[in-house]
Amino acid sequence: HxxxxxxxxxxxxxxxxxxxxxxxxxxxxxxxxxxxxxxxxxxxxxxxxxxxxxxxxxxxxxxxxxxxxxxxxxxxxxxxxxxxxxxxxxxxxxxxxxxxxxxxxxxxxxxxxxxxxxxLVYDHDGAAGTAWCLRLRTPLCLERLGKPVDADALTLGLIVQATAWRLNLLSEHYGNRSQLDAPAWMAEASLARERRRDLQFVEPKRWSSSQKRGVSLAGVVGEVVVTGLTAEVVALLSTGGVVHVGKHTGEGCGHVLIDPA
Missing domain, CATH: 3.30.70.1890 (Alpha-Beta Plaits)
Structure with a gap:
């Protein structure tokens, strides 16, 4: 679709x-x-x-x-x-x-x-074992225990989990209702190792005319280079990059790109 x-x-x-x-x-x-x-x-x-x-x-x-x-x-x-x-x-x-x-x-x-x-045709060759650069192009807005996840707390596992949740939600309402096992995907992502990270927490806002106030679009931007990703995790993250991940995706937040480093 x-x-x-x-x-x-x-x-x-x-x-x-x-x-x-x-x-x-x-x-x-x-x-x-x-x-x-x-x-x-x-x-x-x-x-x-x-x-x-x-x-x-x-x-x-x-x-x-x-x-x-x-x-x-x-x-x-x-x-x-x-x-x-x-x-x-x-x-x-x-x-x-x-x-x-x-x-x-x-x-x-x-x-x-x-x-x-x-x-929009999905086509990504995710060769396992390559170093991959995960680029958070727009603020990735994730929450944990009701609080925003900042740059220090953000892990590859949380990004993979949020991607699985997002795809599950879209599948439930717009697709064939098939569901991914988010904990299993997190476990698979835990096998990867970070080579470099350059992340920061930014706090942009948008003005809501209906609410008459600024609405936070705060999240994490930057890059992480990882090794040891399986082809399946690369494919999952690539798909998430198309539909965005986290909160405020409709406005453009959560655009996560993955490419060979």
Whole structure:
């Protein structure tokens, strides 16, 4: 069910573009869907209100650092079985986002352009024994005992566990309901060894117009180089990189990439 489309949003003047500018764009998308496609808002965009069903897609930033610019590129990934979420979301954004405010310096969205929708094909050759670089491209927001997991406490096992949980949740609501044994995957990941780690805890926020307050998107970013990963764990983490892991995935958090070091 995986589909994707890349897009560009432009402003009427240069504006501060945070790394997670997709969080603000997703907020605008909610308003656009409420006006044009309320059916998709309830079924795909915010289906979890009062329950555990996760959204049927996410916004992914394509820039790696904050900057000042007259726009930014983004990607939308969706996985609803019906396949109508991405076309409807793209239509709503392109039609109704222009004119909406963006950021806090008076800038407004001038235009949104979204390219053709493509099927997203998973293809990763996970050769065991290679050194792998696990890159937390956007904040990985995990909690343990009700508290955020910081950079020192984050382990490969916790990332693998969170990835298994995420895939299980999506399988339950959008897939064939098959479930992974998260503890078993954690045990397999424990065989790996860290060669280098460069992680930090960052605390970005997004402004919630409905709640009238800043909502924390805090999490861990950086890189870890590990050896001894099995091909199966590499494949699991690669799949998690497509659908993101942890909290606030819809806004773009939890984008974990794995590549040969």
């Amino acid at each position: 995986l589909r994707m489309a890349d897009g560009i949003v432009t402003f009427d003047r240069p504006a501060a573009v945070r790394h997670l500018a997709t969080a603000a764009l997703r907020g605008a998308a909610g308003y656009c869907l409420a006006a044009r496609r309320p059916d998709l808002l309830q079924r795909c965009f915010k289906p979890g209100q009062g329950g555990s069903r996760p959204p049927a897609g996410l916004f992914q930033p394509l820039h790696d650092r904050a900057t000042t610019a007259d726009g930014f590129a983004f990607r939308i990934v969706t996985w609803d079985p019906e396949g109508d979420f991405l076309p409807g979301l793209a239509e709503a954004l392109c039609a109704d986002a222009p004119g909406r405010p963006f950021g806090d310096n008076g800038a407004r969205i001038a235009a949104v352009e979204i390219g053709p929708i493509q099927g």
